[in-house]
Amino acid sequence: MKIPLKWLNEYVDTSGVSPHRLGEILTMRGLEVDSVSDTDAGTVIDIELTPNRGDCASVIGVAREVASALEKKINLPKVNYESSPGKESILLKIDIQNPEKCPVYHLQKINDITIGPSPEWMQKRLRACSVRPLNNIIDITNYVMLETGQPLHAFDAERISGDTVTVRLARAGESLLMLDGVQRKFDGGEVVIADKNGPIAAGGIMGGENSSVNDITKDILVESAYFSPQSISRAERTLNVKTNASYRFAREIDKGGILYALARTVELIKQLGKAEPAGEKLSFDTLNVSQKTQKKIKVDLKQLNSLLGTSVNKDNIKKYLRSINFGVEFTGSSFEVTVPSYRNDVHRPVDVIEEVARIHGYDRIDAKLPNLKTGTKYFEPRDPFAEAENALRARGYWESLTHTLTDSDKITGIYTNEFKEIKEKLVRLKNPISVDMDILRPSILPGLLKVAGYNANRKSRSLKFFEKGPVFFKKGNDFLENSHIAYTAAGSEYFEAKNSMEALTESLKQDYSFNYSGSSAYFKKGRSGVLSIDGKFSGEFGLVKESLLKSYNLNQAYTGGYLILDEVNKDRISNKRFKKWSAYPAIYRDISLICPAELTHKSIYDIIKVNGGGELKKAEVADSYIGEKIGAGKKSITYALEFNSEEKTLSSETLSSEKVDFLIEDILNELENKFGITLRPE
Amino acid sequence: MTLQDEYKKISGLYRETVNEADSLKEVEKERVKYIGRSGAVNEIFKKLGTLSPQERPAWGKKLNILKSDITKCIEEKKSQFNKKDKAEDIFDPTLPGNFSTLPSVHPVTRILREIKHIFSSLGFGIAYGPEIETAYHNFTALNIPKDHAARDMHDTFYLDKEKNLLRTHTSPVQVRVMENNDPPYNIIAPGKCYRRDTIDASHSPVFHQVEGLMVGEDISFSDLKGVLAEFAELFFEGTSVKTRFRPSYFPFTEPSAEMDISCRICGGKGCSSCSQKGWLEVLGAGMVDPEVFKHCDVDSNRWQGFAFGMGVERLAMLKYGINDMRFFYLNDMRFLEQF
Ligand SMILES: [Zn+2]
16 A cells, blocks of 8 residues: 655644654554655555455545554545535436445536546546546546545446446356456456446446447446445455455455545535536445444453553553544443444454553563463474484484476376376365476375486585475365375485395384385385384385476486385374393304295395394394305305393303204205205305 | 713703603793703813823713713604694694484475474364365365356366365364364364466465364454463574454355465565555465355354464565575475575
8 A cells, every 4th residue: 555645744734843753653553665766746655454444445544544653634535515416317227236245326517517537636646546647537546546535436427328237246157347357257246236238337446448448438326335344355356356446345444434425526526527426326225334334342441451561551542542543432441442433453452441541552572481371281392203313313324305286187197007006196276376286296206206307407416305284185075184105216226225225224213024026106116115013004115116307307317215104003102111131141143045046135035033032132134145156046145143032041141053953954945945045055 | 979970960851851841831941951061061171170091081082972862862852842832833623523413304394394393383173085086075165166156266286077176274174173073173284285376476276275273162362362462482493473364255255365475685674675554465364264164064053163274485575585496395405405
């Protein structure tokens, strides 16, 4: 909202107060001044109005605040209208069909106007307020709107068909070519002004071409009305348009100022258009503002001071509220407030309390720390997954943060064939801003690949990234938000992906296993694994598929993985119990095996584990070798075994060497029976 | 002592004493001692005259050999020191170390952790809510009715006609906490939010907020000021930051306030960073509106308190002097490495 200071000064004297100081004063009263600038209409302050202060969408509205702040009198332009109606009898009728959406409607006919440019001073002021001057009539209606906050509209009286101006709801399918040259279709709920042939204006929003004032207009109808904020907000949406008029109606106009604005307009047209009102105005008014809308609100002084933490007294309350034209009557420790018609935002005791706080000054309310009796039962003592993030950082991964909104075209390309059902579960936006941000991500991985590619193109040496955050799916009529941690690294080293996944699960103390036979939407078959926690699918890792690399324009290999944090058993993280280690020394044995080259570690390990009994604590691969010395089609693999027992055995103090020999014998027998594995000769 | 005795003594001794020398200086002393002009060997030479003429040539030869052996021994010892000294001379302590350190966390995560930490220390708990919200929780329960100008402040992404949307702020978590628990309340709620803003230096369709709620029987606007000023002081540690509260409007608080901090660049005089105002907007706050309490079935005659919301990226920008919101989501290593 732009306010030229010279204009403001016509209503309230701000001399002696610099524009910057005035800006500060208004800002501290809740009318935030964004900038102070110089124009050819003098200094202009730009106020960023909050939606509740529709009353300040006018020079007079701001003048009222300034008068209160500076403790000055306000002088409004005098109008003398009711006493001098025109003589002509008006043949036109008005018909208001939806009074709940348009409870007040006035139309004044004015004949024999002379269309021409408005005076220079008016044009300057309009331009300073970002309104384009057009002709004297339109300029006057805009000028009075900026001055009083009441939007007005002028129709060309001769271009109206029939004898009735109707205010009704639009019919679905009706449309109107509006003053901005855009043809808009009504969905049926908007208020329109119509003549015999159909709509001539979208009520409270914009007039139609078919009834507009132009160079040859002679007689006009000036409209001053009240359109309900809800119906205007709705129409702004359905017609996809916002205007200076709709802005004010949506914030609610001063019900007590509708006629004043009409009078002021007629007054200015008389002066500048050299024309006279033709007959009495046509009026429809179900509000009868003067009596019914005088709101009275009862406020308790104790409650006021308790909410604000202040000790404001009766005299101050009276002084504060009267300065903004509120009536105040005290009865004991409570008071009754009468609210002026333009303050549509004040209707409850708490609204009055805010007014008192505002004028008292927020800066004069003491700051203190509360007496804490409030509970902290929702307190989450720490981030349970912080260790997982640290595990990846320790492996050289950088945390990144990518948009959760992403590109459906690229994403759907990932879920082909057997992964088709994921496509149906994608969460799509109904009103995206752009095609590359039209769905919620089902995976963090593509975003991370993009980050890696971006940095690779900039020759960064670190190409390892991770992110923790939500992914989204549809679930029937509902939605699912899962929490993932995902990572990716440049390179083709499968074990980078696997080691990182193990680092994650180990850092979270999970009971997990891997499976290598499944297929993945993201990772290459045979170079990937599936993670299970407590037997449930909990993530994947491996070499990123070439198709995925290609779709993100990556020209080198990447590995990666993701862990579904919702599947993590949090008890294992938080409920750790100390366990005493064995008091007895462990027995270590190495076994070197010769086996078929294609036999996997997992198949061997499973047999070692089962046959090693409870005494086998660890079986680690110490060495693996394929080469001439072993022979074609074979490999050598060495396991370092650790045996121990927490309890004394019957026969001896500790686990005996003989017992370990027996266990190893069992392991070797079973390996030989199952896979023909032999001990490697010394 | 006879020549023979001295010969025996010196030839048995020199290796030991030369090798014991632990500096070039001492080796030189040894040299003077044994083969210097008046060193031990020359002393023995002088005694050649005491021998018979037949014996003299053989002993002369013997002594010359001894002298050359000692010389060799000393030279060797010297070269040892020389070698060592050379190696020490070319050592370069200014070469860079080969350290590795943990990659840092993203600045948004870092700021979020700081905020959580500060409010935890002030006794606040942490609550979370869904990012896909209902229009009821995001708007209606927060006193933002349908077809109200206040909804314009939030350009919203919808997932269907009008029921489900991406939350435009973290305030719906307030509602969920109040719906599911009895007062008093004392929580913050961090998380992602979404607005239909085109990406530019100060807008991002995805951003982070931290919501706060403190409700008790006597929590007042004065407490709001105290808690939030304390937060600002702890957050912008080490800088003398001033705070100011001014009236504002949010449908879910009444009275509503905006908290500004004094511009850290100009100290309040006005500069281009603060568009000449001397103050920078940090967060919105206010006393919980009775309408919100009503929606959550909390008795506003007994309970009162305040709520606040702050933008995490904005705080990070203020704290680190970042001037473009896009950097947070670009994840350029040259950006990430700085935190
Ligand atoms: Zn500044």
